[in-house]
Amino acid sequence: MKRILLALTLAACSWLPVAQAEVQVEDAWVREAPPGARMLAAYLTVNNSGAEDLVLVEVQSPAFSHIMLHKSEVVDGVARMVHLDEIVIPAQGSVQLQPGGMHLMMPAPEARPSAGDRVPLVLIFADGNRLEVQADVRKKP
Amino acid sequence: MLKPEKTRFFLPLLAIIPALLGALLLTGCSAPEPPELRQATLLPVAKAVADFRLTDQAGRPFTLDNLKGRWTLAFFGYTHCPDVCPTSMAMLGQVQRNLAKDPSTGELPQVVFFSVDPERDTPELLASFVPYFHDSFIGVTGAADEILKLTRQLGIIYGKVEGSGSDDYLVDHSAAIILFDPEGRFRALFNIPHKPEYIVADLQAIKQYYEATR
Incomplete structure (x- = not known):
């Protein structure tokens, strides 16, 4: 599994242009899928030290068929998931994707990543810039 | 016969005794105050639940009887x-x-995951999903109308999200x-x-209150 992921990562790197210096991504992680679960979630924090707002429009990964930008929200005690077209990271600000809030959602692949694995995520911004990060697969609340 | 000085001491004492007894009785009989809770909302009066007929992850019946004899924490969700x-x-x-680390816990509560997506959540699927979080956890699914029979007594609501696909749909559901x-x-x-x-502290407080008010 790790070897496949490494190969995929290298393959992914080869088509990646240079990312913006003012964007930093911290604490990117994918929740290990419980057995039987068909959807996974990933979380990360995006810091924008630039003078302009950044707009995250898409996330791709060679490890997943597709990734959606989502937000869980609880309204009157009812949890619902909302699809997001984009996530704006304000200038000189940051946005946290975290359990129970904004997150990335993707179908679990056949070869399910398990705790300890790392998977690449490629963040694509509205201005065309891309940033690749490595997300740890973790089992945690 | 009592000497006058002893009588002077004894009579007021006789008068105090009934008052003291009364105070003791009042203290003993008044119900304890409901506990202060950090996260839980305690119902003023426990609500009896009508029977329902569901199935656990091993394919055994799971009914109201399975909620008796111990404390139960229940969550209503779906594996997708x-x-x-x-x-x-x-x-x-x-x-x-x-709770297992706390010596005052006594018997652990049972934790039950009730599926609000019985179309996809079979007992077999729950058998692999639920024990991942704790090997004591129980997964329950069943006929849609039997799940509704239970959930509507608890104010738990849920529903498929319109517009999502036939097999990859999302379900909105109460998070309590x-x-x-x-x-x-x-x-x-x-x-x-x-x-x-907070859940651990509130559960322990509610259990104590329950024991003190039975």
């Missing part, structure tokens, strides 16, 4: 839920481990955790966001 459900279930796993007392009655609920340390 990637964020809120695994977060809540992992949090309940933490609750269970914290329900607490049943050992008589199978709806006793309290924990609203989101859930903190395991």
Whole structure:
């Protein structure tokens, strides 16, 4: 599994242009899928030290068929998931994707990543810039 | 015969005794105050639940009788839920481990994951999903109308999200955790966001209050 992921990562790197210096991504992680679960979630924090707002429009990964930008929200005690077209990271600000809030959602692949694995995520911004990060697969609340 | 000085001492004492007894009786008979809780909402009166007929992850019947004889924490979700459900279930796993470490806990509560997506959540699927969070956890599914029979008594609501696909649909659902007392009655609920340390503390307080008011 790790070897496949490494190969995929290298393959992914080869088509990646240079990312913006003012964007930093911290604490990117994918929740290990419980057995039987068909959807996974990933979380990360995006810091924008630039003078302009950044707009995250898409996330791709060679490890997943597709990734959606989502937000869980609880309204009157009812949890619902909302699809997001984009996530704006304000200038000189940051946005946290975290359990129970904004997150990335993707179908679990056949070869399910398990705790300890790392998977690449490629963040694509509205201005065309891309940033690749490595997300740890973790089992945690 | 009592000497005058002894009588002077004894008579006021006689008068005080009934007052003291009365005070003691009043203290003993008045109900304890409901506990102060950090996260739970305690129902003023425990709500009896009508029977329902569901199935656990081993294919055995799961009915109201299964909620009797011990405390139960119940969560209502679905296995295809990637964020809120695994977060809540992992949090309940933490609750269970914290309770197991606390010597005052006594018997651990049972934790039950009730599926609100019976179309996809078969007992077999629950058998692999639920024990991942704690090996004592129970998964329950069944006929849609039997799930509704239980949930509508608890104020738990859920529904498929319109517009999502036929097999990859999402389900909106109440995020609260329900607490049943050992008589199978709806006793309290924990609203989101859930903190395991608050749930542990509130559960212990509610149990003590329950024992003191039986």
